Every structure is written in structure tokens, then in C-alpha cells.
Amino acid sequence: MSEPTRRPRPARRGRLARFTAAFAVLIGLVAYVAVHYVTGSMGAPRCTVGTGANRYEFTPEQASNAATIAAVGTSRGMPERAVTIALATALQESGLRNIEHGDRDSLGLFQQRPSMGWGTPAQILDPVYSSGRFYEGLADVPGYSRLPLTVAAQKVQRSGFPQAYAKHEPDATLLSASLTGRSPASLSCTAAPVEGRPGDPVRVRDELVRAFGKGTAPQAVLKGAGSAGASAAGGAAAELSVPVRQTTGTREQRGWELAQWAVARAEELRIAEVAYGDRVWVADEASGDWEPAKSRGTDGTSVRIRLAR
Incomplete structure (x- = not known):
């Protein structure tokens, strides 16, 4: 009986060579992406405040809304603590996004409800207006700057989950220190070309x-x-x-x-x-x-x- 015909080995070696080359290209691509991601030349634009473990990273959209909230507060003569309370509230209610939906008819950065007298939908979706309305409510709270953040925010918002505001206080504190100017050059942002x-x-x-x-x-x-x-x-x-x-x-x-x-x-x-x-x-x-x-x-x-x- 004759032995089975064996396939030539060069084709096998050719496949191995092609696999090795493709793997090398893949490793190079991964290294390229990693380097450019670390240096910030690739990836979505982002903003940061703080350093190390005491750091908050967020999107340009969130940064823009946070800056508006802070500016409206200081322009009304509100202290930094008021800005911190407002930012923590918006972080919980909307993630610092000016959203057009929410529970029942809630809208905007602070999830304010037209049916509860906060304003028209168009007004509430204006970050300057909605921030001003929040600060108006906060200013009416006696001794708000000495109250726990959850208590002060709840007296304005009347949320069903008032303790949820507390988890955002560290990030809101970083943001308010930067956006009120107390912490110079502390906000860094990459931007689209x-x-x-x-x-x-x-x-x-x-x-x-x-x-x-x-x-x-x-x-x-x-x-x-x-x-x-x-x-x-x-x-x-x-x-x-x-x-x-x-x-x-x-x-x-x-x-x-x-x-x-x-x-x-x-x-x-x-x-x-x-x-x-x-x-x-x-x-x-x-x-x-x-x-x-x-x-x-x-x-x-x-x-x-x-x-x-």
C-alpha cells in the first residue's frame, strides 16, 4: 500500500510568516493608539479638574453647563458654597446635561417642572435661566451655606431621593473651586480641531x-x-x-x-x-x-x- 501523499511544508511556513507579519502590524497599531490616547492626540475631547485620586473628568458639554451654572451664581453675588450646591444638584439631576426629558414633565439641568411653576419649557431649557431659578430658590433657604449639602439642595428641589446629592459633593467642590477662580489654571480641556x-x-x-x-x-x-x-x-x-x-x-x-x-x-x-x-x-x-x-x-x-x- 502506498503512503498518503504529504502536503509540501513551504505553504505551511508561508501561512506562519503571514500570521507573524499580521500580528506584528496589530501590535504596532495597538501601541500607536495607546501612545496617542495617553498623550491626548486621539479620543474624544475631555476636561479635567483636580489631580490624582482627587480628580474629576467630564465632557466639554458638561464643562460648558458647569461653567454657566458657576457664572450665574457668582454674578448674583452667591458664595462658592452656593455654586457647589448648585453643581452637585445638577450632577445628580441631569449629569450636567441639558436634557429635554425626565420624570413626568421635568426638564433641563435641574430637572425643573413647568407644571410646578419653574417656567416654560423653553425657559427651563435655557441654562442661564434654569440656573438663576435654582439660585433664587437657594437664596430663600435660611442659612443654606451652613446646612449639609443634601439638606440645602432638597429644600430647593424637593426630590424623592435627597441623599443622592451627597455622592456628588466631592466633584462639585473641585468644579466650584476652579470655575469661581479660587483654584487658578486648574481646569484643563482638550478640544476638537x-x-x-x-x-x-x-x-x-x-x-x-x-x-x-x-x-x-x-x-x-x-x-x-x-x-x-x-x-x-x-x-x-x-x-x-x-x-x-x-x-x-x-x-x-x-x-x-x-x-x-x-x-x-x-x-x-x-x-x-x-x-x-x-x-x-x-x-x-x-x-x-x-x-x-x-x-x-x-x-x-x-x-x-x-x-x-
Whole structure:
């Protein structure tokens, strides 16, 4: 009986070689993705406050809403503790997202109900309006700043789960320290590439005034045609200078409040660069951190905002 015909070994070695090559390519791809994820040059835009274990990471959408909540509070002369209570409440109620649904007719950042007199649906879905209504309710609570956060929040919200607010207090405390300016350069954000849709200086001005008041109306810094700050929209400025006027805290704290508001809202408002004092934040930087300003800083009396073009 003849022996079975054996298949030649070279084909087997060829398959092994192809497998080895494919595996090497896969390992290289994984390494590439890992490196770029760590350095921040890949992945979705994100924001962080704090360091190490005492750190909170969130999305640009959440950062934008948190910045609005903080700005509305300080513009009404509310203390940092009030901002912390408001942020913890919004973290529990909506995850800092301006949602158009909820329990029964609840809407928005604070899940306020039109049927309970909080306002119309359109008003409640305006973060400036809904934040203002929350602070109005909080201001009517005697001694709210000395109460446990759960108690103070519950007296405004009348939630079915009042103890749930407590778990958000550490993150809300980090956010409020940063967004009120008490913790300078503590908010870092990566942003989508600034190419494409340009920033609108009129919209940025309107958002600043709505959140902080008319005293923050920026001055347009006009740029010549073809310069880095020029806008294609009829010569409108792509760079704004926001005056820093001392309010309840120091001028420096107010400056950092405005600067970190701009970084938190950079994704939505198409802000490419923010500078205050000797620090600058640039949207295209992979780390999203504040860096030494060198020649791009300010003298401390204004915050410079450069828009995408």
C-alpha cells in the first residue's frame, strides 16, 4: 500500500510568516493608539479638574453647563458654597446635561417642572435661566451655606431621593473651586480641531454678558486682513479682550473665573486660545493644560480670547 501523499511544508511556513507579519502590524497599531490616547492626540475631547485620586473628568458639554451654572451664581453675588450646591444638584439631576426629558414633565439641568411653576419649557431649557431659578430658590433657604449639602439642595428641589446629592459633593467642590477662580489654571480641556467652523465674536460677547453681566462686555481687538486674528465675516474681530473687574473676590480670582469659563466653553463657542496673566491655553495642544504664556500673556487687567477662524 502506498503512503498518503504529504502536503509540501513551504505553504505551511508561508501561512506562519503571514500570521507573524499580521500580528506584528496589530501590535504596532495597538501601541500607536495607546501612545496617542495617553498623550491626548486621539479620543474624544475631555476636561479635567483636580489631580490624582482627587480628580474629576467630564465632557466639554458638561464643562460648558458647569461653567454657566458657576457664572450665574457668582454674578448674583452667591458664595462658592452656593455654586457647589448648585453643581452637585445638577450632577445628580441631569449629569450636567441639558436634557429635554425626565420624570413626568421635568426638564433641563435641574430637572425643573413647568407644571410646578419653574417656567416654560423653553425657559427651563435655557441654562442661564434654569440656573438663576435654582439660585433664587437657594437664596430663600435660611442659612443654606451652613446646612449639609443634601439638606440645602432638597429644600430647593424637593426630590424623592435627597441623599443622592451627597455622592456628588466631592466633584462639585473641585468644579466650584476652579470655575469661581479660587483654584487658578486648574481646569484643563482638550478640544476638537479649531479648523472649520469659525467662532462668532458676537455670540461669545452675548454669552459673556448673559452669564456675568454687562461689565464683562469684551472689546474687539481688530486684526488686519490676512492676519492670525482676522475673520472672514466682514472684518469682524476674531480676538476679544474681556475686562477683569474685581467683584466679591480678588481681581486675580475674577480673571481666572473668566478665563476658565472660556476654556470650559471653548468647544461650543469655537474658542482657539485663552490667555490670562502669564498663562495661556491653546485648543490645539494635546494635553489641554495651561502653559507659560511667554509673549502671549496679559497684564492681569483683561482676559484675551482668540476665536477659531
